[in-house]
Amino acid sequence: MSKRRIKKIAIIGSGIMGSGIACHFANIGVDVLLLDIVPRDLNDKEKAKGLTLEDKIVRNRLVNDALTASIKSKPAPLYHSSFKNRITTGNLEDDIAKVKDVDWIMEVVVERLDIKQQVFEKLEKHRTPGTLITSNTSGIPIKFMSEGRSDDFQKHFCGTHFFNPARYLKLFEIIPGPKTDASVLEFLNGYGEQFLGKTSVIAKDTPAFIGNRIGIFSIMSLFHAVKDLGLTIEEVDKLSGPVIGRPKSATFRTVDVVGLDTLVHVANGIRENCPNDERHELFQLPDFINTMMENKWLGSKTGQGFYKKHLSKDGKKEILSLDLNTLDYREKQRAKFATLELTKTIDKVADRFKVLVKGKDKASEFYRKSFAALFAYVSNRIPEISDDLYKIDDAMKAGFGWEHGPFQIWDAIGVEKGIEIMKAEGLEPNNWVNEMLASGSASFYTVNDGATYAYDIPKKAQAKIPGQDSFIILDNIRKSNEVFKNSGVVVEDLGDGILNVEFQSKMNTIGGDVLAGLNKAIDIAEKDFAGLVVGNQAANFSVGANIGMIFMMAAEQEYDELNMAIKYFQDSMMRMRYSSIPTVAAPHGMALGGGCELSMHADKVVAAAETYIGLVEFGVGVIPGGGGSKEMALRAQDTFRKGDVELNVLQEYFLTIGMAKVATSAYEAYDLGILQKGKDIVVVNKDRQIATAKAHAKLMADAGYTQPVKRKDVKVLGKQALGMFLVGTDAMEASHYISEHDHKIANKLAYVMAGGDLSEPTLVSEQYLLDLEREAFLSLCTERKTLERIQHMLKTGKPLRN
Numbered sequence: 001m002s003k004r005r006i007k008k009i010a011i012i013g014s015g016i017m018g019s020g021i022a023c024h025f026a027n028i029g030v031d032v033l034l035l036d037i038v039p040r041d042l043n044d045k046e047k048a049k050g051l052t053l054e055d056k057i058v059r060n061r062l063v064n065d066a067l068t069a070s071i072k073s074k075p076a077p078l079y080h081s082s083f084k085n086r087i088t089t090g091n092l093e094d095d096i097a098k099v100k101d102v103d104w105i106m107e108v109v110v111e112r113l114d115i116k117q118q119v120f121e122k123l124e125k126h127r128t129p130g131t132l133i134t135s136n137t138s139g140i141p142i143k144f145m146s147e148g149r150s151d152d153f154q155k156h157f158c159g160t161h162f163f164n165p166a167r168y169l170k171l172f173e174i175i176p177g178p179k180t181d182a183s184v185l186e187f188l189n190g191y192g193e194q195f196l197g198k199t200s201v202i203a204k205d206t207p208a209f210i211g212n213r214i215g216i217f218s219i220m221s222l223f224h225a226v227k228d229l230g231l232t233i234e235e236v237d238k239l240s241g242p243v244i245g246r247p248k249s250a251t252f253r254t255v256d257v258v259g260l261d262t263l264v265h266v267a268n269g270i271r272e273n274c275p276n277d278e279r280h281e282l283f284q285l286p287d288f289i290n291t292m293m294e295n296k297w298l299g300s301k302t303g304q305g306f307y308k309k310h311l312s313k314d315g316k317k318e319i320l321s322l323d324l325n326t327l328d329y330r331e332k333q334r335a336k337f338a339t340l341e342l343t344k345t346i347d348k349v350a351d352r353f354k355v356l357v358k359g360k361d362k363a364s365e366f367y368r369k370s371f372a373a374l375f376a377y378v379s380n381r382i383p384e385i386s387d388d389l390y391k392i393d394d395a396m397k398a399g400f401g402w403e404h405g406p407f408q409i410w411d412a413i414g415v416e417k418g419i420e421i422m423k424a425e426g427l428e429p430n431n432w433v434n435e436m437l438a439s440g441s442a443s444f445y446t447v448n449d450g451a452t453y454a455y456d457i458p459k460k461a462q463a464k465i466p467g468q469d470s471f472i473i474l475d476n477i478r479k480s481n482e483v484f485k486n487s488g489v490v491v492e493d494l495g496d497g498i499l500n501v502e503f504q505s506k507m508n509t510i511g512g513d514v515l516a517g518l519n520k521a522i523d524i525a526e527k528d529f530a531g532l533v534v535g536n537q538a539a540n541f542s543v544g545a546n547i548g549m550i551f552m553m554a555a556e557q558e559y560d561e562l563n564m565a566i567k568y569f570q571d572s573m574m575r576m577r578y579s580s581i582p583t584v585a586a587p588h589g590m591a592l593g594g595g596c597e598l599s600m601h602a603d604k605v606v607a608a609a610e611t612y613i614g615l616v617e618f619g620v621g622v623i624p625g626g627g628g629s630k631e632m633a634l635r636a637q638d639t640f641r642k643g644d645v646e647l648n649v650l651q652e653y654f655l656t657i658g659m660a661k662v663a664t665s666a667y668e669a670y671d672l673g674i675l676q677k678g679k680d681i682v683v684v685n686k687d688r689q690i691a692t693a694k695a696h697a698k699l700m701a702d703a704g705y706t707q708p709v710k711r712k713d714v715k716v717l718g719k720q721a722l723g724m725f726l727v728g729t730d731a732m733e734a735s736h737y738i739s740e741h742d743h744k745i746a747n748k749l750a751y752v753m754a755g756g757d758l759s760e761p762t763l764v765s766e767q768y769l770l771d772l773e774r775e776a777f778l779s780l781c782t783e784r785k786t787l788e789r790i791q792h793m794l795k796t797g798k799p800l801r802n
Contacts, residue, residue: 217270368421
């Protein structure tokens with residue numbers, strides 16, 4: 001194991017990519033030196049101030065402006081705004097000597113070989129031998145970049161290709177040069193996964209590497225097919241989006257976001273540098289793409305691409321779509337296909353593929369043609385771009401946001417069925433696929449003893465995919481390690497005395513079955529195990545309580561049943577806190593409402609960095625009723641310190657709920673009091689989250705975990721706080737900042753967090769606050785406006801303000 005440590009990195013080039021990479025290294029605690037060129041001319045502002053080209057503010061203008069723009073961009077490149085303090089800026093004339101003190105130099109300048117070579121020549125004069133040096137190129141051959149450099153330079157040099165935006169896209173391609181030392185590749189592979197939170201893939205030095213070679217082929221294939229099949233861009237985006245496990249932006253909207261010019265640049269590079277590619281003709285740009293390039297319809301950056309934002313005659317914003325036949329913009333058209341209707345009841349994306357290729361309509365024809373082309377293409381890219389099929393799948397999932405890679409989709413359809421589809425389109429798989437079937441392997445992947453195996457082409461046998469020992473993959477152990485199951489949860493044995501309870505409801509909402517399963521899991525753990533993790537590997541941890549159930553009870557005025565349901569929720573959260581075994585919550589993605597409340601009641605939270613967590617109940621006309629309102633009052637009093645104005649501290653926690661604040665990363669959740677410093681931790685790589693949560697549960701158990709004593713020492717401020725809150729909410733309504741109903745909700749929350757109208761500050765129990773919370777929640781459920789909001793949320797998925 002390498003003892004190399006990355007304490008400081010130099011990023012050379014501060015464009016969108018360079019600044020984004022700099023921000024992500026800052027996210028993980030690395031000290032960053034960000035350098036760019038010195039401006040050759042003064043701008044108007046600098047001239048007006050009487051500045052010269054020798055002034056430092058001018059010399060660092062390009063780097064500072066680029067970094068500032070990056071930090072302000074959406075989605076945010078930083079987990080927390082304070083992390084920008086980890087980045088120091090400078091320029092390549094005054095500050096290049098500082099690279100001698102860094103552990104890694106990464107070049108992210110313009111994609112021109114001559115310029116990159118000039119930069120490397122300058123850097124080598126100051127680089128300390130042994131320092132890593134890499135290029136974030138998206139396609140220039142690595143072998144050409146280090147020509148003429150020293151042996152030490154070439155030994156420590158390779159490509160490290162991030163995808164934009166660097167924080168969010170997980171693919172980290174590592175491309176060796178001719179002389180790259182094997183230990184460098186091994187280190188970068190591990191560092192990318194463990195520290196950067198990426199899916200590391202060692203690629204070959206071929207045009208566009210792995211991700212872009214397959215991704216651009218897939219997009220170009222659709223560009224050519226769209227007219228042949230008579231499809232609109234809306235129809236293609238409907239067919240190539242979430243229904244097959246792809247991002248909502250699907251195909252054409254993704255191109256608009258990335259920029260058509262970027263796609264064309266990579267496509268042209270593949271066409272020029274891969275003359276022997278059997279689908280070479282597909283990388284030739286269709287006429288409509290050439291016209292769009294000439295018109296500079298490049299997407300979001302130019303205000304129009306395949307879609308265009310438009311103000312209608314009545315001043316409303318609307319999105320127009322490009323008609324590929326006339327190249328005129330028109331109103332968006334709704335896309336609907338019979339085959340897609342058949343998949344609406346199929347929750348698992350992998351189970352949809354067989355249905356999608358069986359239909360008789362244009363949608364099924366689209367899928368058969370696109371999958372046939374994709375399957376044939378990826379089978380022919382081995383061993384050209386990779387020796388291992390799983391690396392192609394990893395690259396597409398991590399770089400392009402596909403839920404399933406090409407070979408996984410092929411497996412889902414059936415390998416032989418995939419070949420049948422190919423032959424119907426006049427295509428054939430590479431011969432190794434037929435050899436695989438002949439060898440007795442009927443699929444590209446298998447699972448054995450909780451580990452994933454992939455077909456190894458040279459060995460002609462299934463081989464365990466390396467690097468899994470740090471992960472727990474729930475899909476692989478769910479059946480073999482199942483301890484309990486109901487319609488809401490599966491409880492699995494993670495080993496070493498630790499259980500995991502995994503929600504199985506739609507969007508992982510928390511209803512009666514989930515709560516029953518959670519309580520059962522605690523029962524089992526208390527009897528026969530040492531600890532419990534609450535975690536899953538779905539897109540989201542939990543979007544909250546089952547509001548459909550709440551709406552039905554409230555609409556039918558079944559208030560006794562609703563009261564019992566809310567009490568059951570509260571009791572289950574308190575069970576999480578006061579069980580005899582340690583409980584660890586592992587939130588990721590959206591952890592809203594009840595998902596947030598559950599996390600706050602665990603003994604420890606192991607949160608993925610990309611966790612969007614908050615108490616959002618105000619949006620549906622209620623207050624947090626599963627212990628969240630109580631918990632924020634409790635946490636406020638726990639942060640009271642000598643000299644604090646207690647009312648001000650309590651007000652901050654009140655506003656977190658009242659404004660339905662949601663942290664946009666786990667680090668921001670510390671600011672909101674949802675995560676607690678010194679107790680809860682953040683992991684950057686979500687794939688490691690369950691394993692890390694298990695380790696912490698075991699650590700607490702091994703240290704001699706003792707069941708906590710229920711608290712009766714929560715200080716509430718009574719009328720003193722209530723009066724302040726009520727004056728504030730009255731003023732907000734009078735100034736028309738909040739509606740009458742918002743005013744009512746806020747006052748109910750104020751009553752709970754103040755501890756009622758007690759005449760003086762008093763110590764109360766958690767149960768006292770829970771009873772106030774439940775009473776307030778139920779009273780709000782009798783309001784017509786609340787029912788309207790819940791109904792609106794159920795229909796649209798968006799909160800209604802009234």
